[in-house]
Structure formats: structure tokens, C-alpha cells
Amino acid sequence: MIARCVLIFRRAYGKYTNYFRSPPSPGCRPPPRHEMLPCPHHARHLVVSAATATWSFGGSFNEQFEDPRKMEVYRQKPIYALARAGYEALFKLNDGDQKYVEGRISLLLEKTLRPPPETENGIIIGVHVRHGDRHPYEFQYKDAYVPLDRYGDKARTILYDTFNSSGPDGDENLMAEMHSVFVVASDDPDVYDSEEFSHALRAQELIRLASKKSINSAKPTGGAIRKFVDENVGWEGGFFAGMFWSLGKPTSVPATAVETPDTNLPPTNEALRLRQLVGRAYLMDLAVLGKASDRLVCTVSSMGCKLLAVMMGWEAAIEQGKWVNIDGDFEWRGVDW
Numbered sequence: 001m002i003a004r005c006v007l008i009f010r011r012a013y014g015k016y017t018n019y020f021r022s023p024p025s026p027g028c029r030p031p032p033r034h035e036m037l038p039c040p041h042h043a044r045h046l047v048v049s050a051a052t053a054t055w056s057f058g059g060s061f062n063e064q065f066e067d068p069r070k071m072e073v074y075r076q077k078p079i080y081a082l083a084r085a086g087y088e089a090l091f092k093l094n095d096g097d098q099k100y101v102e103g104r105i106s107l108l109l110e111k112t113l114r115p116p117p118e119t120e121n122g123i124i125i126g127v128h129v130r131h132g133d134r135h136p137y138e139f140q141y142k143d144a145y146v147p148l149d150r151y152g153d154k155a156r157t158i159l160y161d162t163f164n165s166s167g168p169d170g171d172e173n174l175m176a177e178m179h180s181v182f183v184v185a186s187d188d189p190d191v192y193d194s195e196e197f198s199h200a201l202r203a204q205e206l207i208r209l210a211s212k213k214s215i216n217s218a219k220p221t222g223g224a225i226r227k228f229v230d231e232n233v234g235w236e237g238g239f240f241a242g243m244f245w246s247l248g249k250p251t252s253v254p255a256t257a258v259e260t261p262d263t264n265l266p267p268t269n270e271a272l273r274l275r276q277l278v279g280r281a282y283l284m285d286l287a288v289l290g291k292a293s294d295r296l297v298c299t300v301s302s303m304g305c306k307l308l309a310v311m312m313g314w315e316a317a318i319e320q321g322k323w324v325n326i327d328g329d330f331e332w333r334g335v336d337w
Contacts, residue, residue, distance in 0.1 A: 013279055014272040021092040041065075057335045072331060073318060079334035080318075083310045091311075093287060100206050101284055105292045108201065111181050120166060122179030125155045126293030127200065128285075129186035130302035132238025137301045138328035146299055146327060152196040154326050155182055158295050183292065185285035188238040203288040207281040209235040235278075247274040286311065299327035306332060 016023070037043040038052045041064040048056045065082070066075045093101060112122035129151060136146050159180055163173040184192065185203035189210055192202060202208075235243075248271025267275070286304060289296060290311025298305035305325070309317040309332050317323035318332060325331070 012267070012275070014276050017094060018276050019094060019097075019279055019283060020090065021094060023090060061335055073333075076332060076334055077314065080310065080314055080332070083307075083334055084314070087307075087310050091287075093283060097206075097280060097284055097287075101204070101287045101291075104204055104284075104288050108181060108183060108288070108292050112179050114175060114179050118175070120163075120173060120176050122176050122181065123159070123162060123294040124292050125158055125180065125182050126203070126289040126296040126308075127151050127155055127182060127184045127197070128289055128296065128298035128302065128305055128308060129184065129188065129191050130238065130299060130304055131186065131188040131191070133240045134238075134302055136299055136327045137330055141327075148191065148194050148196040150326055151297055154297050154324060155295075158297070158324065162295075183289065185289050186238070187235075187282070189235055190237075204281070204284040206284060207277055209278065209281060239278075239282075244275065244278065247271050247278070293322075295322050295324065297324045297326060300325040300330050300332060301327050306334065 013019070031045045035043070036045045036047045038047050038049070038056070041056075041060060046056070062079070065079050067078055068075070070077065092098070108124055112124060114121050129148070131145050135142055135144070138146070141147075159177055160172075163176045163180075165171065166173045166176065182197070182200040183203050184197045184200040186192065187209075189208070191197060192200075248268050282304070286307060290308050293308075293312070296308055296312065296317075298308060300306060309323045312323055323332070
């Protein structure tokens, strides 16, 4: 199944090793062909492809792997364990990106340290904002997005509750609050410049996605000799599948090709280069938030938010409540079509 996933990955996004280290080699021979089946779920070797994904991870998947003896989010613990096992085995960034992520996490942690003899340091509150073509579960925002001030309010509430009575005399620990940092990651470049997060640090700064507004501000103007600059297309509003598949295509391609891209055609080198930049940026965002955050605020309707809960670990994210969803009263759920 890993080999099949790698094949699909290469076709759309380039080489697997452009993002991750080579996957581990199996310690046994491949199973017989007749034992590799797309169904039923209790098959010894379940094969999942794009054609069978909606069935493989549909309602019957939850029926097979949920714990019927538990209630609420604890029913999902076996599915969470599957996701966690996959994360621990495969989420290993390539050497260059991993080195950057480790350095970035160290830098963020240093900002929370207080000099001796103080014993209580600040905390890192991560915020993940998903816009683009993913909308919230909460009914009042189902056609829009959760307002940014809701993320900010929740993050500040977490900070206040953490240090409200942790001072030497049981009072508010203002110095620990001052040494705490907010770290934000988003698929929408405009989030970083918003009023709510202008004070926050980016999860990573190695690859920055730029909006059309920021690109135009750097566009050459004036002069007697005209400088020919192609019409700018920024990364507007977050991740949209149509926009992603259109990366690297010439401007002569009609708009309908963006809306219904022919993904069966092999991508050009330029398309792969741009897709890899976007993919690496998202992966490093997740790596920093998942490993550095003491608390994390996000919307569970986003797959990135669900992944961050997996990266934090069950005890920290779920049992200790350090993973905080602000998209309605929904709990963590591994698969939701």
C-alpha cells in the first residue's frame, strides 16, 4: 500500500523524496496478489487507491475501526492510533527542511525562556487558519470562514487561563505571559498581515506564499523604458484545488482548464516546482506547529487541524485538552466525508 501511495504522490507533486526521507523498507516479502484486496475492511492487506478511497474511508470504515464500547471522541481512539502510527513512520521531512524546522522550533522555544531564578517560562500558542476551498462545519459560517478575531480571542483566553493564578503569590504571572508567543500558520497569506495576527510569528519563514496585493506592491513602476512584467497571479484567499492544479500553466490556458484541470496529463517541470514549494511550505508549517505548540487553536473542519492533533499526541491533544477546536462543538474525527 505504501508503494501505491508513493506512485500517486510522484505523479501529482513530484518525487516523494523532495518532501520526505525515503519510506522505510518493508522487512518482509510482499503478500500474494490474491491477498491484496480493496474490500472488505477486515482483509489482511487492504489496497486503497483514488478510485476506492471514498468507500475505504466511508461509513463502513468507522463501523469497522471505531470502539463501540466508548463514548464521544474516545470512540475514535483506534482510528487516531492508526493515524499516529502512520505519522511516526512516515512524517520525516527531507534533511534540509528538517534542519530548518528544528532550528525554527529552537528559536521559538528560546523566546519563552525566563532567566534564573524564575522557574515558570512562557508558552507557545499555535494557531492554524484554513481558508480557501474548505469551509467550517458551524452552520453560521458554512459559506464563509470563522472570523479571525475568534481565533485571537480564544488564544488570549488560553494564555490568561494558563497564568491567571500561577504567580508567586497565587496572582497573575504577567512576566510569563510576556514571554509567551503566538505562532500562526495559514494557507491564506493575508492572515499574517491582519490586525489580529500582525503581532504573531510565522510558523516558518523559509517559504512564503504571497498574495497578489503584496506582489503588486513590489512590482516595478515608472521609468522611461517600459518593463514588461506578466500579469501577477498571487496565492489569493488560501488553498483552492483549481488554483493549485493550474500552477505553472501558461497564461494562454483558458479559465475552464483551471476549473476542471486535466490531471491525467503529466505536469510540466515548472508546475512541479511550484507545487513543491506550496507543499513544502504547508508541511513545514505543520511540523513547527505540531512539535512546538504548548496549546493549539484551529478548526476541526480542516484536515490540517486534525493532523496537528495527531502530531501532538492523544494524551496532550485530547485528554489534556491542549488541542482546541473553535469550529462549533465538534470533536476530533479521523474521517468525515
